[in-house]
Amino acid sequence: MFHWLEKNPFFFAVAVFVVIAYAGIITILPDFMNSARPVVGTKPYTVLELAGRHVYIKDSCNACHSQLIRPFKSETDRYGMYSLSGEYAYDRPFLWGSKRTGPDLMRVGNYRTTDWHENHMLNPKSLVPGSIMPKYGHMFSNVADIETAYAEALTVKKVFNVPYDEIDMPKLGTFEESSKIVLAEAKMIVDDMKSPEVKAAFARGEIKEIVAIIAYMNSLK
Amino acid sequence: MEMETIRELQAYGYAFASVFFAGIFYAYVYYLYTSKKSGRKDYEKYANMALNDNLNDTPVEKIEPLQEEKQKRSNK
Amino acid sequence: MQSSKIINYDYSVAKLFAIATIVFGIVGMVVGVWIAFQMAYPELNNLANEYGTFGRLRPLHTNIAIFGFILSGVWATWYYIGQRVLKVSMIESPFLMILGKIHFWLYLVGVVGVVVSLFMGITSSKEYAEFEWPIDIAIVVVWVIWGIGIFGLIGIRREKILYISVWYYIATFLGVAMLYLFNNMAVPTYFVTGFGDWWHSVSMYAGTNDAMVQWWYGHNAVAFIFTVPIIAMIYYFLPKESGQPIFSYKLSILSFWGLMFVYLWAGGHHLLYSTVPDWVQTMGSIFSIVLILPSWGSAINMLLTMKGEWQQLKDNPLIKFMVLASTFYMFSTIEGPIQAIKSVNALAHFTDWIPGHVHDGTLGWVGFMIIASLLHMAPRMFKREIYSKKLLESQFWIQTTGIVLYFSSMWIAGLTQGMMWRATDQYGNLAYSFIDTVNVLHPYYTIRGVGGLLYLIGFCMFAYNFYKTMTVGKEIEEEPHSTSPMAA
Numbered sequence: 058m059f060h061w062l063e064k065n066p067f068f069f070a071v072a073v074f075v076v077i078a079y080a081g082i083i084t085i086l087p088d089f090m091n092s093a094r095p096v097v098g099t100k101p102y103t104v105l106e107l108a109g110r111h112v113y114i115k116d117s118c119n120a121c122h123s124q125l126i127r128p129f130k131s132e133t134d135r136y137g138m139y140s141l142s143g144e145y146a147y148d149r150p151f152l153w154g155s156k157r158t159g160p161d162l163m164r165v166g167n168y169r170t171t172d173w174h175e176n177h178m179l180n181p182k183s184l185v186p187g188s189i190m191p192k193y194g195h196m197f198s199n200v201a202d203i204e205t206a207y208a209e210a211l212t213v214k215k216v217f218n219v220p221y222d223e224i225d226m227p228k229l230g231t232f233e234e235s236s237k238i239v240l241a242e243a244k245m246i247v248d249d250m251k252s253p254e255v256k257a258a259f260a261r262g263e264i265k266e267i268v269a270i271i272a273y274m275n276s277l278k
Numbered sequence: 279m280e281m282e283t284i285r286e287l288q289a290y291g292y293a294f295a296s297v298f299f300a301g302i303f304y305a306y307v308y309y310l311y312t313s314k315k316s317g318r319k320d321y322e323k324y325a326n327m328a329l330n331d332n333l334n335d336t337p338v339e340k341i342e343p344l345q346e347e348k349q350k351r352s353n354k
Numbered sequence: 355m356q357s358s359k360i361i362n363y364d365y366s367v368a369k370l371f372a373i374a375t376i377v378f379g380i381v382g383m384v385v386g387v388w389i390a391f392q393m394a395y396p397e398l399n400n401l402a403n404e405y406g407t408f409g410r411l412r413p414l415h416t417n418i419a420i421f422g423f424i425l426s427g428v429w430a431t432w433y434y435i436g437q438r439v440l441k442v443s444m445i446e447s448p449f450l451m452i453l454g455k456i457h458f459w460l461y462l463v464g465v466v467g468v469v470v471s472l473f474m475g476i477t478s479s480k481e482y483a484e485f486e487w488p489i490d491i492a493i494v495v496v497w498v499i500w501g502i503g504i505f506g507l508i509g510i511r512r513e514k515i516l517y518i519s520v521w522y523y524i525a526t527f528l529g530v531a532m533l534y535l536f537n538n539m540a541v542p543t544y545f546v547t548g549f550g551d552w553w554h555s556v557s558m559y560a561g562t563n564d565a566m567v568q569w570w571y572g573h574n575a576v577a578f579i580f581t582v583p584i585i586a587m588i589y590y591f592l593p594k595e596s597g598q599p600i601f602s603y604k605l606s607i608l609s610f611w612g613l614m615f616v617y618l619w620a621g622g623h624h625l626l627y628s629t630v631p632d633w634v635q636t637m638g639s640i641f642s643i644v645l646i647l648p649s650w651g652s653a654i655n656m657l658l659t660m661k662g663e664w665q666q667l668k669d670n671p672l673i674k675f676m677v678l679a680s681t682f683y684m685f686s687t688i689e690g691p692i693q694a695i696k697s698v699n700a701l702a703h704f705t706d707w708i709p710g711h712v713h714d715g716t717l718g719w720v721g722f723m724i725i726a727s728l729l730h731m732a733p734r735m736f737k738r739e740i741y742s743k744k745l746l747e748s749q750f751w752i753q754t755t756g757i758v759l760y761f762s763s764m765w766i767a768g769l770t771q772g773m774m775w776r777a778t779d780q781y782g783n784l785a786y787s788f789i790d791t792v793n794v795l796h797p798y799y800t801i802r803g804v805g806g807l808l809y810l811i812g813f814c815m816f817a818y819n820f821y822k823t824m825t826v827g828k829e830i831e832e833e834p835h836s837t838s839p840m841a842a
Contacts, residue, residue: 060319060321060607063515063516063521064339064514064515064516066505066508066516066524069516069521069524070505070524070528073521073524073525073528073529073614074528074532076611076614077525077528077529077532077614077615077617077618078532078618079615079618080615080618080619080641081532081536081570083292084566084570084619084621084634084637084638085563085566085570087284087288088630088631088634089563091631092561092562092566092629092630092631093560093562093563114477114479115476115477116404116407116409116410116475117408117409117410117412117413117479118409119479120409120412121408121409123704125628125629127628127700127703128627129627129700131775131776131777131778131784132775134783134784135784135788140628140629141629142561142562142629142630143561144561144629145560145561145562145564145565145629146560146561147560147561148560148561149556149559149560149561149564150478150479150480150557150559150564150568151562152479153565153628154704155481155624155708156704156705156708157704157705158792159792185789186789187789187792187793188396188789188792189393189396189792190396191396191399191400191407191408191409192399192400193407195403195404199404202550202551204549204550204551205543205549205550205551205554206550207547207549207550208544208546208547208549208550208551208554209543209554209556211546211547211549212541212546212556213556215547216541217560232549303612306608307608310607310608311604321604321607322599322603322604324515324517324603325593325599325600326599327513327515327517328439328517328518328519328589328590328593328599328600329593329594329597329835329836331438331439331441331594332438332833333361333363333441333442333443337441337513337514338513338514338515339513339514339515340512340513341511341512341513
């Protein structure tokens, strides 16, 4: 029976492939459509938030922070309402993480402010004595990549029909229109910040990474 | 088709597949372990492939050049 | 066939990959030890601006260790074992020879691309699949070249039956190809819109689906890189080094097909209590338990191969490495299923017990097996004795101590953290703030760092031993049949 396969490499390979592909088809496909449906009220990220999300990914924040609240009392007490599948409908990629060296950030926007993040990113120990999080001073000097964020938003709108520009949804428009919206959004954050460096840059029309990532953090609710 | 019906079919499919594969598996185990006794095949000789693996060692089962094989078949 | 007396096996590609294995091994482990100490002493994060933070270095560690060290090891052994069990030399086919060399050099270019892009923070954030699409494409090309190499060599073989190891190499090739392709499906944003960085892409799947595909990949990348090809190695090297045929060829057939079928289901155990459908979680949990059977099937087959020959454990350090490797394989394949039980997972998930578990497998099973394999190959590739047995003995004990420190500290750290997260006071309020659960771990992070350092030291001793074997080891005339010769 199978022994015959060991003499026939081609059919052997086919058999192996069938056996290993089986599980993926059975477990992933059936609920694919269901899992992709957003919860009512979930909105796609604005371009500035998306740029912040890119900063989050660039520095692999997800290596130490999860974005998944499990349905246990100890977790809902600490982080808020447990996660629902539809809340992630616009997360490409998902950022659940696999390790909590630091706390979960799924709903960090509910209990932390722009001011708090600004100080914390500069020196985590100043707010949380004993923290082992690195300092992220470079976010105050690196400029956020708004153009790539715009490209991503436009791509998901075109390819995956993400509802940008629809009623009650974030506006995208052309790159020029989008840039204006981004600046207006960034201004609200910069106004709440103290760093003269960031303020001076914003006056020149530059948005630093720290502004974008705070916009993203504040959007996590 | 209704989602309910699809789910039901999936469940039947799954139950059938489980029993089917388990059946095949145990049949194969039985087949393998009775092979030597019934003289069908001694599988354990293949273990020597790792031990006698010099280029000059005789293969456990030599691969035959195509023509020889064809001749053999026509002789039968 | 008449001319077979003058031709020999050709190990030039195997040698290249063997050296790459050692170099990437050292680099990957140095980064690993470094980030381990960063967790104990966070000041170490800010020595090189953004390029030295834990977040940037962690993907470098995992990727260099997996795709640099382990994969090179897999290929080094393939280009060695493949020829031998198929009884055909690469020298007989100039095409395969050139292909093998292209495979190596292209792979090296890919690794450089990976290192540079990860340092720059260009990542898709999906664990063990961090590379952006241009590198993904390069990897696919390398992979296809290897595939042609495998089936090309099989095509000109003299031995009709494929030996057990070859099955596992084929499975590695197919499994990783399938997983990698599906998990990295992404749309390059620049080519759709004309804006932004050209290398940026966005995942084809969103949210929960993305998570399912990622952990279907993530778990089985472990299967097809940490397990399957390493089993290929032990099925060849343990019998060959000990001179004992494998205990049961039949059992190896059963465990092979069992492993192939069961492994792919278990990915769901990374997503217990998440938002993926309950039945997928339960399935992941159950199949993880079932997975003990085929895993132990192989491991027991290995240990029984040594039946009646246990004195070799005392006399031959390579046997010692391999037997300990299969013991660690049994250990991590029982630990994994335990962690996959839902109630245990509720405690263990997100804690340090998980990296602890991974490292039992990678340091104990994969690392030891690769070390033993390369040392078995060395006398045959370079026609020289292994340089020093004593060095090898001390390396064994230093590394074993390192592993024990690593997993024991991570056990304690993980359980402590998990218990503290859920602890409540008499009124039902959370007893600890998050930072309490971080501060309590400092001693365990330090012990883990020391454990990793010991393992690294041992690995450097191995590198030295290998280098000396290559250059000044005593020359041998005839290829040893089983036990590898080594100078005291």
